[in-house]
Amino acid sequence: LKSIVFEYFFIFINLLFTILADQLNNSIEDPTNNIKIKLSSNRISSICLSSIPFNIFPDSIYLIDLNNYKNVLNSGYCWDISIYNIGEEFTLILEWRYKITTMNLLFRYNNILLETDFSEFDASEVTSMLYLFVGCSNLRKITFGNINTSSLIEMTGMFSGCKSLISLDLSHFNTSKVERMNSLFSDCSSLASLNITSFDTSKVQFMNNMFNGCSSLTSLDITNFNTSQVEGMEYFFYGLESIKELDISNLDL
Numbered sequence: 001l002k003s004i005v006f007e008y009f010f011i012f013i014n015l016l017f018t019i020l021a022d023q024l025n026n027s028i029e030d031p032t033n034n035i036k037i038k039l040s041s042n043r044i045s046s047i048c049l050s051s052i053p054f055n056i057f058p059d060s061i062y063l064i065d066l067n068n069y070k071n072v073l074n075s076g077y078c079w080d081i082s083i084y085n086i087g088e089e090f091t092l093i094l095e096w097r098y099k100i101t102t103m104n105l106l107f108r109y110n111n112i113l114l115e116t117d118f119s120e121f122d123a124s125e126v127t128s129m130l131y132l133f134v135g136c137s138n139l140r141k142i143t144f145g146n147i148n149t150s151s152l153i154e155m156t157g158m159f160s161g162c163k164s165l166i167s168l169d170l171s172h173f174n175t176s177k178v179e180r181m182n183s184l185f186s187d188c189s190s191l192a193s194l195n196i197t198s199f200d201t202s203k204v205q206f207m208n209n210m211f212n213g214c215s216s217l218t219s220l221d222i223t224n225f226n227t228s229q230v231e232g233m234e235y236f237f238y239g240l241e242s243i244k245e246l247d248i249s250n251l252d253l
Contacts, residue, residue, distance in 0.1 A: 033122045034095040038115035089114065102128045109135035119145035128154035135161040142168060150174045157183040167193035176200040182232075187213040194220065202226040213239040220246060227252045
């Protein structure tokens with residue numbers, strides 16, 4: 001009898017550990033999910049992600065674990081950065097283990113942001129990138145790789161004021177659900193090359209100021225644009241000073 005009791009006891013313990021292990025595995029909603037950013041230390045600034053202070057030592061890569069700050073994207077708090085060796089560049093990796101749904105204002109007006117790499121970032125559930133890089137006047141390079149934007153609805157002002165961007169490849173963007181593209185590239189005055197040939201604009205309602213101030217663009221292919229649902233296109237082409245020819249035969253103007 002005792003042997004039977006012990007046998008069932010061990011079966012119960014094994015079952016309990018199996019359940020606990022499954023719960024532990026399920027508590028991590030997503031594998032490592034990160035954005036790599038390169039910053040310049042020649043300007044004192046903050047990264048608006050958290051209120052936790054940390055010191056920056058150039059020539060190092062910093063892994064910033066945001067797993068305990070699930071609401072950090074909407075918190076409005078900032079990291080305070082103590083700068084050493086003025087004039088150097090350094091890299092941060094912002095890491096999550098859960099899926100993000102909004103990226104509004106994530107890097108807003110960050111004047112030390114130089115480069116970003118989204119190659120290892122899961123954006124499959126992101127619905128809004130409202131003003132993601134607005135006012136990042138020294139941002140010179142953005143790498144999106146094969147980013148999945150199939151849930152994206154809001155792109156207003158995403159790159160607005162990125163005055164140092166020279167080229168931008170958005171050929172892997174899925175915009176089939178996007179409704180707003182207001183001021184998407186406004187005041188990107190150095191932008192000379194822009195690939196948006198994959199853009200599906202069939203649900204876009206607002207395109208006001210979309211290319212306003214893109215004075216360095218020499219060519220623009222928008223022959224794939226569907227503007228049948230668009231309600232506002234004010235100043236859509238304003239400031240396109242360098243473009244000689246533009247095919248707009250497909251637009252509902």
